[in-house]
Amino acid sequence: MNDGRTILNQWADAGECELPGEGATDQALSSTLMKGLEILALYSDQEDRFANAEIARRLGLNKATVSRLCKTLMHMGYLRRDPKGNFRLAPRILGLSYPVMAATRWRHQLVGPMREIAEMSTGNVTLAVMSGDQFVQVQTVGDPVSFPHIPEAGITGPLHRSASGRALLSLLDGQELYDKLAELRLRFPEEFEAHADLTAASIARCRSEGFCTSYGDWRPNIVALSTPLGETDDGLRVALSCGLPRFRAREDVVENDLGPRLAEAARSFRMMGIFKPPFFA
Amino acid sequence: MNDGRTILNQWADAGECELPGEGATDQALSSTLMKGLEILALYSDQEDRFANAEIARRLGLNKATVSRLCKTLMHMGYLRRDPKGNFRLAPRILGLSYPVMAATRWRHQLVGPMREIAEMSTGNVTLAVMSGDQFVQVQTVGDPVSFPHIPEAGITGPLHRSASGRALLSLLDGQELYDKLAELRLRFPEEFEAHADLTAASIARCRSEGFCTSYGDWRPNIVALSTPLGETDDGLRVALSCGLPRFRAREDVVENDLGPRLAEAARSFRMMGIFKPPFFA
DNA sequence: CCGTCTTGTTTCAAATATCGTAACAAATGT
DNA sequence: ACATTTGTTACGATATTTGAAACAAGACGG
Incomplete structure (x- = not known):
């Protein structure tokens, strides 16, 4: 551009x-x-x-x-x-995951508030952590039936092509971000180019407004919002996200109501002492 | 003996x-x-x-x-x-587990009733499936704080040395049970012998009374009850279990109140059409 | 019912990926 | 700064893995 x-x-x-x-x-x-x-x-x-x-x-x-x-x-x-x-x-195979699940005890404190957001938005609310070039959902709250996929801990997705991923990227500072982006471009050259501008804009927006949105960038029929939470003491970067079936998502509501509310929720989550606040907050 | x-x-x-x-x-x-x-x-x-x-x-x-x-x-x-x-x-690593979690959608229907049992017993309630020579917990309900371990999906334990494991064994019929026991004896010779009588009695009790109990056989400080549920259509054998910290478990309550209640719950769970009922029910 | 496909496992010699030693690099501690 | 511990890399010897082919077991169809 x-x-x-x-x-x-x-x-x-x-x-x-x-x-x-x-x-x-x-x-x-x-x-x-x-x-x-x-x-x-x-x-x-x-x-x-x-x-x-x-x-x-x-x-x-x-x-x-x-x-x-x-x-x-x-x-x-x-x-x-x-x-x-x-x-x-x-x-x-679940046995291999257990140590990771057990290590993220902090998420239990968040399911209550997450449930409220799920009800308010009539969508799914998830916690995602960064792992290599992907995000991984570690907690899901909401109604499983109204979605094309099955929301569960363990869902993975691309960092550069999803709201959750971009919110996580926004947590990286300076060289760390550059390195991660270089890695992503190396791994998915064409995709990276295709989504480059959107990704850059979303990262910037997460840092200024506290959230970003995605209209089917990852799952075609899902509109998603995400907000960066911060980094846990054992080095996990965490984002809070909300997903809606496309037909149920009105853009103005997403942008002007849900987004700010999610960012506000993130602010209150950060007060719980679980996350080291992001460098820009 | x-x-x-x-x-x-x-x-x-x-x-x-x-x-x-x-x-x-x-x-x-x-x-x-x-x-x-x-x-x-x-x-x-x-x-x-x-x-x-x-x-x-x-x-x-x-x-x-x-x-x-x-x-x-x-x-x-x-x-x-x-x-x-x-x-x-x-x-x-959670990504490897996701397909299994997604395949066990039926457990969502059970968390409500499970939560009731957890409150009634002031313990943890879990769903466990058989996998090789172990059981694996696929769903956990209850208060995480009062336990020495962290209850989460993915916990594994021995078939022959735990209430959950023995309830699962009770679901095996004839040759299948013999083969599994032979495998267990081969893998853990000394342990198998040490727990042989208890295991045999528990299997028999699951089939007659609908539940079995274990006083620290697996986790030293946990008293557990378990009841066999049946087999899902994709071949998973499932048991419903309840765990209590030892100091909070009165034996007469466990045997005469909790046990029968758990067996009763299992009967109602079997009416939901998720499980092929066990051969002895 | 028997032959014909298809699919998966096992065998065995050839090929090559893995192993362990030793050298190197880095961090830790005294 | 030096000694010590710990992790990574290089490289030749070796043991593991590989793929072809034979074998076994079902599935299919006439």
Whole structure:
């Protein structure tokens, strides 16, 4: 928009981020472990079972390899076979998450106020934390039925293409932000460009007005608002977000009523002593 | 107790379970993947950070190996470094759990009634599913503060040494039960023996009276009751349990009041059409 | 019912990714 | 500043992983 070079790209330029070593298989990384984890990461709420051949096709692996990896994952208890012979995630996988859930006890204090916001907005209210190049929802409040997806802790999404993600980015200061943006641009070149201006504007707005909005940037049918909360003492950056089905979201209400209310809620959440306040607040 | 051979051992004898191939590294399993997963499994609510050397020590690995594996896990987004250089779980790990959480939507219908039981008993109420040789809690209701541990979805525990586990075992019929017991005896020989009679009695009681109890078998300071609910259509076996701090649990109340009430609750839960009723009900 | 597909597991030798030593780098502590 | 501890990187030896092919087990269709 501004002479062909967005401000976000300028920021990203300022970040350090090595190029991946010529597309070659990074010899410092354990490829077998990666393949195994990629199998687990294949699953979603949409696809809860896979045949051996399907896993092999998606990951570009030999079916014999998949067979052995899945056998290992079953042995470890993270995969199970259903009656039809498909591989499914085993509930045991929740055990890996438990330490993280247990470490975020502070969210229990927030569910009450979150519930009020959910009722007020007739939407979903979530807490999201930054993890690498994604956000991860750690707490969800609201009515599960009226949404196209299933709101639960564990939902992940892109930092640069969602309200939650942008609110989280707004918490990063100076070089940290530049580095993260450089990483994102490296990982998703085309997407990053496509959303660059919106992302830059949202980050700025979070810092000035205390919230940002997104109209289907991430989930096409969801209008979302988000506000940065701050950083916990163990280094987790947290945002508070609200999502509405598009048909139920009137833009003027979102911008002039819900947004300011969410920002106000964030201010009161920050008084609880859980979060180190953001540098701009 | 009965001429030196417990009934549970007789059951376990009837189960098929190969011996592990002479302690040799099972060549059909991917050792690198196992090591990586073992690193992730090291974490708990008690220990949320590890130094490289500590991981190496616990798993008996070379520190160079640990370095490479952790680098890989960080690259995948499941591990992060804290300011002191320790390895911590990254929130991204929750993303692996999400598909399982999303698949157990039925639990939302149960939280209301569960909350009533929690209030009535002044304890914690949980839903647990069987996964391999463990149970996994998928839903928790109650007051987190009065417990020595942090009640959250994802807590795992032993099938043969807990009320929840025994209630789940009671759902297995015939050969399936024998196989599972044989597996458990193979995996935990000494523990299995130590708890064999209690486990057998609890399974029998679940089938006749609809519940079983445990006085510190798993967590020393927790008295627990559990009742089998049944099997969901995607093959998950579910139990409903209630836990109380020991000092607050009067045995006669547990046995004669709470137990029957829990069994009664289970009966009403089974009317909701979520579970295929157990073979003995 | 039998042959024909399809799909998954196992075997085995070849290939290559992993391991451990040792050197290096960094941080910690005295 | 030096000694000590701890984590990462390089590199050759080695053990693990890989993929082809054979095998086993169902599923399908005539």
